[in-house]
Amino acid sequence: MQRNARRVGLAALLVVGALLGSQGSWPDAWPRALRRETLWASMLLGPIALIALLFPQWPKPVKLAVSLSVTVSLLHLANAPSIMVFLATPLLALLAMRREWSKMYHGGRRPKSTVRSDGETRASASQGEVAAAPSRTTASRWQTIRRVIVHSLLAPLLSGRWYTRTLQQAIDQRIAESGRGHLGRIFVALETRWPVVDIRRGLSPLQHARNRFSEMGAWNTERNNGVLIQIQMAERAVTVVADRGIAERVEPRQWQVIADELSARCARGEFQAGLLEAIDRVAALLRACFPATLASADLSGRDDIPVQP
Amino acid sequence: MNRWRRLAANALGAWWATERYFPESSFERIAARIAESETGHRGNIVFAIEARIGLKSVARGCTPRQRAEEVFAQLEVWNTAENAGILVYALLAERAIEIVADRGIARVVPDPQWSRICLDTAAAFARGEFLAGALTAVDALSGLLRQALPALPDIPRENDLIDRPVLL
Numbered sequence: 001m002q003r004n005a006r007r008v009g010l011a012a013l014l015v016v017g018a019l020l021g022s023q024g025s026w027p028d029a030w031p032r033a034l035r036r037e038t039l040w041a042s043m044l045l046g047p048i049a050l051i052a053l054l055f056p057q058w059p060k061p062v063k064l065a066v067s068l069s070v071t072v073s074l075l076h077l078a079n080a081p082s083i084m085v086f087l088a089t090p091l092l093a094l095l096a097m098r099r100e101w102s103k104m105y106h107g108g109r110r111p112k113s114t115v116r117s118d119g120e121t122r123a124s125a126s127q128g129e130v131a132a133a134p135s136r137t138t139a140s141r142w143q144t145i146r147r148v149i150v151h152s153l154l155a156p157l158l159s160g161r162w163y164t165r166t167l168q169q170a171i172d173q174r175i176a177e178s179g180r181g182h183l184g185r186i187f188v189a190l191e192t193r194w195p196v197v198d199i200r201r202g203l204s205p206l207q208h209a210r211n212r213f214s215e216m217g218a219w220n221t222e223r224n225n226g227v228l229i230q231i232q233m234a235e236r237a238v239t240v241v242a243d244r245g246i247a248e249r250v251e252p253r254q255w256q257v258i259a260d261e262l263s264a265r266c267a268r269g270e271f272q273a274g275l276l277e278a279i280d281r282v283a284a285l286l287r288a289c290f291p292a293t294l295a296s297a298d299l300s301g302r303d304d305i306p307v308q309p
Numbered sequence: 310m311n312r313w314r315r316l317a318a319n320a321l322g323a324w325w326a327t328e329r330y331f332p333e334s335s336f337e338r339i340a341a342r343i344a345e346s347e348t349g350h351r352g353n354i355v356f357a358i359e360a361r362i363g364l365k366s367v368a369r370g371c372t373p374r375q376r377a378e379e380v381f382a383q384l385e386v387w388n389t390a391e392n393a394g395i396l397v398y399a400l401l402a403e404r405a406i407e408i409v410a411d412r413g414i415a416r417v418v419p420d421p422q423w424s425r426i427c428l429d430t431a432a433a434f435a436r437g438e439f440l441a442g443a444l445t446a447v448d449a450l451s452g453l454l455r456q457a458l459p460a461l462p463d464i465p466r467e468n469d470l471i472d473r474p475v476l477l
Contacts, residue, residue, distance in 0.1 A: 211383075219387040222412070244390070 008053060043074045144199060151193040155234035162271050163190055174276050178283035183290040184225040184246060186282055187218045193234045205237035213241045225290055227282050231266060238263040249289045258282060315403065316368065319361040322402035327360050327476060335440040340473040342444050346451030351458040352393035352414055354450055355386050356474040361402035373400045377407035380477065387411055389469045393458055395450055406431045417457040426450060
């Protein structure tokens with residue numbers, strides 16, 4: 001229904017545009033180039049939209065062929081330079097075949113199951129992960145659009161105000177210092193915005209943090225005791241993800257306390273102090289569970305780097 | 310393979326390959342075999358098939374091995390109780406098979422055994438026996454796992470990961 005409404009709107013708009021353009025009743029004040037562009041656009045897209053609207057039950061190749069021939073004859077009628085015709089045909093074919101193309105690219109089928117595509121989190125029973133933000137699994141279209149706007153416009157403007165070199169240095173230093181007392185590993189990820197694919201999938205901050213945990217290799221620790229603290233600026237979310245080795249020895253409430261505390265301090269703008277304190281608290285937990293007394297030989301290869309993707 | 314040949318292989322190779330070589334029925338048979346084998350040991354086997362990898366990452370110099378490690382992270386094969394997840398990754402365009410094993414199992418099994426399984430599977434795929442090759446690989450891996458981490462009778466095992474082959 002909604003799809004049809006969109007098609008009606010598009011087709012009507014394009015037909016009106018084409019009529020206006022060809023009748024010459026285009027407001028003179030408007031630039032000529034704009035008029036030409038509208039004309040071409042309506043000729044290219046109009047037939048596809050119209051035919052998709054009028055004959056939705058036709059098989060796709062027929063619809064494609066008909067709309068292509070209409071477009072080409074329209075272009076001829078309008079005395080378009082033949083280069084336009086040559087350009088338009090493959091372009092339109094590609095546009096119409098987009099879905100088939102991607103199906104072919106994926107080897108004949110759409111990918112059935114990838115972990116990142118769906119919202120469910122598997123096997124999280126023994127994994128501690130908390131977020132100081134409302135969790136959201138499915139988002140409506142408007143929510144998605146709003147999130148895209150926030151992520152792509154506002155967040156980059158803000159990022160320079162909180163992510164500074166001194167902040168990074170302070171975090172590096174604190175992680176290195178606190179790392180002497182325990183065998184765990186602490187990761188800090190400061191992220192201004194998400195990639196758009198993640199927004200379109202409607203992930204919650206927690207699912208996103210989990211993916212980040214995977215990507216950063218925070219799971220790659222000898223005793224499964226990596227902890228990831230992440231600030232997701234555009235989502236206004238703070239997440240703490242702990243691997244199963246540490247999560248089974250610490251009760252989930254404590255992670256929540258750390259996340260809530262950090263999120264409250266970030267809301268007051270005290271990023272550095274809040275982060276350093278969160279690192280200290282996580283380090284204290286790690287020190288209690290994995291003290292560095294027994295084996296300190298395998299401490300090599302410690303490279304805790306806060307990243308800003 | 311140098312970079313240009315790899316680019317060409319990933320752009321032009323293995324079109325419609327997953328459909329032809331791994332039809333739905335063989336997906337189900339591999340899944341059944343993995344599920345069956347996992348009753349006998351405490352490891353986890355994940356089978357991932359990819360037709361080709363993106364040209365951008367090939368141009369950046371991403372080898373099949375690196376891609377396999379990426380997939381290992383992405384599919385959360387690391388997320389098992391005893392760190393005994395094994396990923397079998399097949400990249401059809403470059404005819405590459407990679408096996409990535411988590412530390413819990415990798416430190417028990419010596420390297421030549423992994424590479425032997427890898428070579429056997431690659432040879433079977435080169436002969437065109439895709440289903441048979443995949444099933445043999447699963448059997449060989451579950452043999453290794455059965456030796457290293459046999460199932461304990463009293464503890465019910467949690468099956469953390471998907472048995473069904475993953476199409477990327």
